[in-house]
Amino acid sequence: xxxxxxxxxxxxxxxxxxxxxxxxxxxxxxxxxxxxxxxxxxxxxxxxxxxxxxxxxxxxxxxxxxxxxxxxxxxxxxxxxxxxxxxxxxxxxxxxxxxxxxxxxxxxxxxxxxxxxxxxxxxxxxxxxxxxxxxxxxxxxxxxxxxxxxxxxxxxxxxxxxxxxxxxxxxxxxxxxxxxxxxxxxxxxxxxxxxxxxxxxxxxxxxxxxxxxxxxxxxxxxxxxxxxxxxxxxxxxxxxxxxxxxxxxxxxxxxxxxxxxxxxxxxxxxxxxxxxxxxxxxxxxxxxxxxxxxxxxxxxxxxxxxxxxxxxxxxxxxxxxxxxxxxxxxxxxxxxxxxxxxxxxxxxxxxxxxxxxxxxxxxxxxxxxxxxxxxxxxxxxxxxxxxxxxxxxxxxxxxxxxxxxxxxxxxxxxxxxxxxxxxxxxxxxxxxxxxxxxxxxxxxxxxxxx
Amino acid sequence: xxxxxxxxxxxxxxxxxxxxxxxxxxxxxxxxxxxxxxxxxxxxxxxxxxxxxxxxxxxxxxxxxxxxxxxxxxxxxxxxxxxxxxxxxxxxxxxxxxxxxxxxxxxxxxxxxxxxxxxxxxxxxxxxxxxxxxxxxxxxxxxxxxxxxxxxxxxxxxxxxxxxxxxxxxxxxxxxxxxxxxxxxxxxxxxxxxxxxxxxxxxxxxxxxxxxxxxxxxxxxxxxxxxxxxxxxxxxxxxxxxxxxxxxxxxxxxxxxxxxxxxxxxxxxxxxxxxxxxxxxxxxxxxxxxxxxxxxxxxxxxxxxxxxxxxxxxxxxxxxxxxxxxxxxxxxxxxxxxxxxxxxxxxxxxxxxxxxxxxxxxxxxxxxxxxxxxxxxxxxxxxxxxxxxxxxxxxxxxxxxxxxxxxxxxxxxxxxxxxxxxxxxxxxxxxxxxxxxxxxxxxxxxxxxx
Numbered sequence: 083x084x085x086x087x088x089x090x091x092x093x094x095x096x097x098x099x100x101x102x103x104x105x106x107x108x109x110x111x112x113x114x115x116x117x118x119x120x121x122x123x124x125x126x127x128x129x130x131x132x133x134x135x136x137x138x139x140x141x142x143x144x145x146x147x148x149x150x151x152x153x154x155x156x157x158x159x160x161x162x163x164x165x166x167x168x169x170x171x172x173x174x175x176x177x178x179x180x181x182x183x184x185x186x187x188x189x190x191x192x193x194x195x196x197x198x199x200x201x202x203x204x205x206x207x208x209x210x211x212x213x214x215x216x217x218x219x220x221x222x223x224x225x226x227x228x229x230x231x232x233x234x235x236x237x238x239x240x241x242x243x244x245x246x247x248x249x250x251x252x253x254x255x256x257x258x259x260x261x262x263x264x265x266x267x268x269x270x271x272x273x274x275x276x277x278x279x280x281x282x283x284x285x286x287x288x289x290x291x292x293x294x295x296x297x298x299x300x301x302x303x304x305x306x307x308x309x310x311x312x313x314x315x316x317x318x319x320x321x322x323x324x325x326x327x328x329x330x331x332x333x334x335x336x337x338x339x340x341x342x343x344x345x346x347x348x349x350x351x352x353x354x355x356x357x358x359x360x361x362x363x364x365x366x367x368x369x370x371x372x373x374x375x376x377x378x379x380x381x382x383x384x385x386x387x388x389x390x391x392x393x394x395x396x397x398x399x400x401x402x403x404x405x406x407x408x409x410x411x412x413x414x415x416x417x418x419x420x421x422x423x424x425x426x427x428x429x430x431x432x433x434x435x436x437x438x439x440x441x442x443x444x445x446x447x448x449x450x451x452x453x454x455x456x457x458x459x460x461x462x463x464x465x466x467x468x469x470x471x472x473x474x475x476x477x478x479x480x481x482x483x484x485x486x487x488x489x490x491x492x493x494x495x496x497x498x499x500x501x502x503x504x505x506x507x508x509x510x511x512x513x514x515x516x517x518x519x520x521x522x523x524x525x526x527x528x529x530x531x532x
Numbered sequence: 533x534x535x536x537x538x539x540x541x542x543x544x545x546x547x548x549x550x551x552x553x554x555x556x557x558x559x560x561x562x563x564x565x566x567x568x569x570x571x572x573x574x575x576x577x578x579x580x581x582x583x584x585x586x587x588x589x590x591x592x593x594x595x596x597x598x599x600x601x602x603x604x605x606x607x608x609x610x611x612x613x614x615x616x617x618x619x620x621x622x623x624x625x626x627x628x629x630x631x632x633x634x635x636x637x638x639x640x641x642x643x644x645x646x647x648x649x650x651x652x653x654x655x656x657x658x659x660x661x662x663x664x665x666x667x668x669x670x671x672x673x674x675x676x677x678x679x680x681x682x683x684x685x686x687x688x689x690x691x692x693x694x695x696x697x698x699x700x701x702x703x704x705x706x707x708x709x710x711x712x713x714x715x716x717x718x719x720x721x722x723x724x725x726x727x728x729x730x731x732x733x734x735x736x737x738x739x740x741x742x743x744x745x746x747x748x749x750x751x752x753x754x755x756x757x758x759x760x761x762x763x764x765x766x767x768x769x770x771x772x773x774x775x776x777x778x779x780x781x782x783x784x785x786x787x788x789x790x791x792x793x794x795x796x797x798x799x800x801x802x803x804x805x806x807x808x809x810x811x812x813x814x815x816x817x818x819x820x821x822x823x824x825x826x827x828x829x830x831x832x833x834x835x836x837x838x839x840x841x842x843x844x845x846x847x848x849x850x851x852x853x854x855x856x857x858x859x860x861x862x863x864x865x866x867x868x869x870x871x872x873x874x875x876x877x878x879x880x881x882x883x884x885x886x887x888x889x890x891x892x893x894x895x896x897x898x899x900x901x902x903x904x905x906x907x908x909x910x911x912x913x914x915x916x917x918x919x920x921x922x923x924x925x926x927x928x929x930x931x932x933x934x935x936x937x938x939x940x941x942x943x944x945x946x947x948x949x950x951x952x953x954x955x956x957x958x959x960x961x962x963x964x965x966x967x968x969x970x971x972x973x974x975x976x977x978x979x980x981x982x
Binding site: 088094097149154159199214218238247248250251268278282284298302313396406409413416422423 | 550
């Protein structure tokens with residue numbers, strides 16, 4: 083992910099100042115931190131887990147190089163003892179996590195790290211950064227797929243994602259969530275995702291006449307050209323496409339489709355569909371794009387707009403209506419003692435946990451239960467798996483397509499009311515009596531001791 | 533920015549399909565593309581330019597490596613002639629741009645690329661990606677600095693920025709905009725930005741008693757500890773800080789400050805300030821954090837909350853209320869012919885342009901004028917500079933601190949009403965008669981020819 087510079091430094095300074103104090107106080111006991119989302123953004127009823135292997139690869143390769151140590155020394159904040167300690171520091175802990183492509187809900191731990199407290203603390207920033215972004219986008223993209231009701235959706239967001247890493251992770255997370263491809267060529271190369279794309283308005287403008295642009299492109303890609311028809315006048319352009327399609331048919335070639343990127347997208351699609359159908363060209367596909375998100379796609383579906391597929395860009399690629407999750411990585415156990423934070427409105431649940439999923443007879447998701455890690459409920463699936471031990475990733479490592487299939491299956495079993503694009507109902511998540519008792523005990527202990 | 537993989541592939545597939553068609557049609561004429569923002573997000577009255585040198589470095593090093601060519605060949609979309617052409621492709625063009633740290637406004641070109649059309653087109657995706665993100669964040673951060681009215685503001689956003697690249701660029705762009713430092717250690721190393729940070733709630737929770745945590749940290753950092761006091765009860769904790777400060781004073785040491793991260797931040801700051809002042813500890817600083825943005829900071833300033841500095845995180849780091857700009861890179865000239873796009877609501881101005889800035893006698897910004905590049909208006913400053921020629925970056929290359937100073941000076945000269953945090957007034961931007969005439973002529977040509 084980087085050249086020359088050290089990913090271990092991709093952390094908040096306070097992780098290092100705390101670490102020095104831990105070391106000076108010989109606090110080397112094991113600690114468990116739990117990662118969870120505190121609340122649903124507006125209109126969200128579920129979350130999709132993504133980003134796990136970027137985290138695990140980071141942990142497995144965690145170390146400070148000489149440049150990093152030299153830089154830290156130059157700040158004159160840290161003791162030589164601490165800097166020597168950092169040189170030899172590796173991540174040796176254990177991670178439990180939900181596999182990628184699982185649905186999860188508010189308050190549920192999606193990842194728990196157990197390690198000597200310095201190790202578990204220093205990696206917080208990277209873990210939150212990656213799981214937050216990738217789960218955020220996978221959730222948004224899953225909503226787009228659901229709203230499109232069977233039409234294909236592809237990722238056009240690279241130009242306006244928040245940076246390069248986001249551009250790559252958005253392409254991957256949206257494919258995980260059921261998108262059919264991405265315009266991002268580098269993501270195609272790195273992740274093996276199908277790549278898609280046609281032409282821009284500038285291409286049309288660079289020819290003296292629109293028809294010349296269409297003809298040139300169709301000649302270059304005689305089997306798979308999708309022509310952009312809204313540069314000047316969409317209806318006139320659709321009629322040109324009909325003429326060109328006739329020319330091409332005479333040569334045994336075909337136009338695959340057209341794309342509409344501006345204007346009244348519902349009205350235009352209907353008119354253009356009528357023009358093609360009247361010309362006997364029912365196989366020309368219509369692609370819609372231009373600032374779309376799941377709300378538009380749901381409205382288009384309701385309005386019967388005859389789109390075959392959608393290109394979805396910025397609003398998905400930055401999760402425009404909810405560009406972050408209220409995600410937290412909280413200390414829940416330290417040196418065998420359960421701990422929590424009592425700050426107003428931010429109570430966290432103590433202890434190492436497990437999430438159990440219950441289905442009905444038809445396999446539909448019924449409810450989740452958050453309990454202690456050692457709990458066991460017959461007939462319910464424990465969702466957190468041990469994915470790392472002694473700092474090494476454990477098999478199996480699912481492929482991106484495996485995780486995509488997992489998610490498709492799970493979303494199919496989630497009630498429609500929870501998947502609703504607007505005002506979803508809330509999925510039932512309960513806490514076990516054992517966990518509630520631990521919370522009470524821990525609150526008492528904390529109140530006495532503090 | 534990457535290992536192994538090719539940044540040239542960080543583009544949309546359609547840039548490559550268009551390029552193949554251009555090549556087949558021997559369209560090698562020079563084209564000019566213009567980058568501008570079409571509209572202000574809500575409550576924005578100006579933009580801050582940032583990200584230029586990431587773009588110029590990308591252009592200077594642009595090339596497809598063997599892995600990239602092999603990957604493209606494997607897609608069976610492209611001709612051998614085109615793939616051979618890509619192998620030798622470099623960016624040979626010219627760039628005019630606003631230097632980093634300049635203010636700009638709606639419709640103003642911030643960057644113009646002139647090159648053979650294939651080169652100018654293929655780099656679009658990367659250019660938009662970087663200028664959008666960095667200008668977005670610099671603009672948001674400049675608003676935070678203004679709202680803080682002289683109090684220091686630092687960047688705490690790394691954990692929830694949209695990925696790693698964003699985490700780095702946010703630290704840099706917010707420093708450019710006047711922030712005093714960042715918690716992001718790697719950004720400190722790479723960009724030479726001051727790094728800041730203290731402790732997390734987990735640090736407090738990991739000790740049996742809050743006072744033990746305070747004491748341990750203050751011992752580790754006897755000259756610069758900022759203690760987090762809202763883990764259990766903020767007021768009680770402030771009283772503990774007073775006792776600890778007395779202990780330390782006896783040893784000739786001091787507590788630098790405290791941080792409040794939750795609760796009623798205005799009320800708590802006033803109470804805590806009173807506790808410290810009553811104890812004769814007027815020099816203990818109060819730092820505020822916890823989901824803050826420029827709206828909160830403005831409200832805190834109005835309410836007289838006695839904060840000395842602020843840590844600003846997520847909402848700045850993702851530009852939470854406006855997570856993207858309506859930014860476009862449009863073809864404005866091709867083969868000596870002015871061009872534009874007529875799609876409804878998205879008209880672009882043709883021709884190579886310049887932006888001229890007029891000041892009053894006191895140096896205050898009065899208005900901007902968008903004209904043609906060859907225009908000349910005595911007494912007005914042309915803002916676009918030639919920064920690249922024949923694919924090579926031209927000196928001078930300002931340092932980050934230079935650009936930061938440029939921005940501080942320019943913001944000081946912008947009317948307060950335009951800088952207002954809510955409902956700013958709009959800064960006057962005019963188009964020259966020459967540009968208006970060109971628009972009219974080009975519209976006529978396009979309407980006749982299309």
